[in-house]
Amino acid sequence: MNRETVELTKYGWNQHWQSLMDSMQDPNKPLVPGRVTAQYSKQYRIITETGEKTAAVTGKYEYEALSRSDFPAVGDWILVEPLQGEARAVIHRLLPRATAMTRKEAGSVPDEQVIAANTDTVFIVSALNQDFNVRKIERYLIAVWESGSQPVVLLTKADLCDDPDEYVSQVVSSAPGVPVHAVSSVLDQGKEDISPYLMPGHTVAITGSSGAGKSTLLNWLSGEEIQRVQGIREEDARGRHTTTHRELFLLPGGAIMVDTPGMRELQLWDSAGGWGETFSDIEELAGLCRFHDCRHESEAGCAVQQALDDGTLDPGRFTNYKKTEKELAYLAKKENSASKRQKEHGRPHSSKSRRDRRAGGYSFSNDGYDYD
Template structure:
């Protein structure tokens, strides 16, 4: 498809896959039109339809039926909407199944999943080559990206501040097994050509990392124009301010679609077992070589993990982060299970009070609660 033939939807990544997803929706939804969420502001959305840009909210029914916050649309989602006659507004009725979703645990005492961005092909994990460089944080981001279904790429930014970036590349490659690692500098216009294979027309790339890592600067540099405002960083710890306050899609001159996300001081993981196993595949492989299948890697004889720690082939700090993250994910799973149990118990009480529940249905609730 030539640029002259590109419609607003195709510009933002509409293709045969999404057309098929829309066609498979129930018959009553056939009158709705497809749109992509390009920005989110609390419960308000900016969307792109075949007719161009509009604002949107979800219907009351959608909000009522949503089981959790992750059921609501996020930036990058494809949705089916009903345009309001004579207005540049629409209401969102349906969410098309996601191909990928970068998520995190939302802050708060009640566990809930927050979708950072959806339908992402590649995630650029940004870490600056200054005092804020942190291998353990990169491991954490890798877990979330592998879990999302997108492909991770690590960008070490601000290479102009570092005398020997090769040293840092080696440190990252030791933990980011098989993940591309690139050194870039917007100030020196260095490394842009290495990223062109990912910046393909119709493909969506998300940028994530801490404040001050250079996400907005990277977006402006790759686009050749100031799409996002940037701010300086604190000298004492090289940390930045939250310049980006919301997630938003941008179309680059070459046709790639990019998502800039607000910086996160700490990425709270959510239900990331598969991502955890992929990010720490080397330790998982070592565990399979232990003499005992239930080895805890403490004092057991024939422990391949302890042997690797002793001979230096496994970095002690990496293993410590592995164990810390393993405990964290187990804690999240327990809290989520407890929350589900409380919700089931509350539902059972409400149903009994209403007198509209059969004994068999109530017994099923009790059974579900025990699982």
């Protein structure tokens, strides 16, 4: 194995990606693989077998893209043409993703934005301060489960909390099957709980609200200040912006980490599977109801209402279950309407199932991230 292949292996390249590349190669115009490490509007920073380069998609690629989600995102593997004698490359193709965490793009037109691609694990970061919110964590869980990645909840700033275990218990009860860890970079506590996820070649994304401590977490795990950090507003414990774009880093131990900007709101996108996984306990109860079409309101023999009455189901969790169910149903209806309009105008709609999408995140300035 030559040195160039070893370098790409450090960034997650393996036989799976090699096979995909081989199947997509044009024998008349061989391309080389690269991984997107940062994204700035229409420009990308990528890593290839000959080192780091700046890149942009070809004119043909941009013309054929049907939506924002057809463009590369951080974490994507791409096929590129290096420009001879320059530290630049042109992106021709996007390798199909293994996983993709997405959200609905801000705005009235339904479209998908990719937060991070080809991640194995996603750290959902929530600070143990005034901004702690279990319902918000549930929303992130929906998106992560839908992505195909393994969610892990990290409760940061445990040094600010008298009883971190109480908060861990709250999240555990609302996150069936999800590991939950309380950590503190100030006290250097909890790193041993995180280390099993940080394997060489393993890609981990960090997501959460601004001020949750994502960049601090990245610096702590890397052992150096690779991301700038800022304090929070004392009056509401909300964060000032630190990370203003998505970026991929190689940690000293060999893990690959994607840092993302904080989001004002995570608007869900095409997440029925992730919703069912997040609320699997309620779905199991629903299966025990006397009537298969039970709305879990006042019907006789409703197992969900029985769990609410006897205190085994948190009312707030059930409310979020119903709220997100309606939200996803509304989004699906809106997307179907948009699809019909596009077909009437002779242009195919770009939405496909999660497994079939070519997607990526095309970074515009108004992307819904929290930069305030």
